[in-house]
Amino acid sequence: MKRLLSKHFWADKDIQQLIGKQLRVGVITSSIIVFLGGVVYLYRHGHEAPNYGTFAGVRQGLDNLPGIFTGIMEGKGMNVIQLGIVLLIATPIIRIGLSVFAFLLEKDYLYVVITLIVLGVITFSMVGGLERL
């Protein structure tokens, strides 16, 4: 554990490798989930007619995390796709989180603060109840 936290163990190069890997894993995982959800969705609804001409917002349960999970339990393909999309949105946000950790290990406190500000802006847009506007 001590070795994991030492500066030499996590050189600059390693952090770049780690961030690169995390981004790739995030994109691949979410595309697989989107694909699997897509198969279920097309099997259930493939014969229906698409309707995107007038804006009505997505159907209930697709615009929040608890709703997405409820739908997955009911075997709804759309909700599985949406889970993949949420994971995709989370991928660059997780990257920011990793960077906080990386700058902390480098003892670059200025950039720990800068990274936390970015994280703060995203959190604000996430939980700020902006949808009520």
Add this chain to the structure above:
Amino acid sequence: MTILSFTLILLAGAFLAGLLGSLTGLGGGVVIIPLLTLGFHVDIRYAIGTALIASIATSSGSASAYVKEGITNIRLGMFLEIATTTGAVVGALIAVFIPTNVVAIIFGCVLIFSALMSFRKKSEAISDDDVSKLARDLRLNGTYPSGGEVVSYKVRHVPGGYFMMTFAGVMSGLLGIGSGALKVLAMDNIMRIPFKVSTTTSNFMIGVTAAASAVVYLQRGYVSPGLCMPVVLGVLLGAFGGSRLLVKANTKWLRIVFGVVITFLALQMIYNGLNGKL
């Protein structure tokens, strides 16, 4: 048309967009909105949500490669992300108050600007003069590997670049695009950063910028799984294929053709916006 055939056609269209976008360096996201609105008569609000998700996918996918090569200036990207994310949240907030046909017109203008930017003569004006105290204090100056040697560069006009990045962020949040052209403009022309560094760093920032407004759009119901599924998968496959082809292809003609197509699409977006059809 059934959902099945609609999905397959959209998948093919998104694949082509991703392929051309990666071969020309313009990104696949820019043609997703015209493809959906003009081609499939999808409401522009759904199109914005879909394009935003597609740009997160392509940006994160290609950033993973660049970051590993060590070309991306992570500190510069992180610092400017304060500007782009703030801008993106503001953009997503004001989007509700702007009529959709006005959004279409602004989108058309940004599209034409992006096409013009891709034709511009590239003359590099980087220098190694350490003139900006702010850049020094923020440790923005960096180096990058080029043909076996290490090139160092110094960043200039930090406040001007920051301001331009905020604007790029607003456009990104408002229109659902990566606005890579605006980001590169800020970094090349204002901050005097080498092309290789500015394009990869811009790409690195697009994912986070788009994610900041995507959470707002998701809660607002703009992100429709039925549209995102074929578009995300198609664009990703296309971008991946494009990066494989890039070594062999002669991109000069492709760039011209794609630039003309984009300008044509942009004019049609503006025309429909003026007529109130979008």
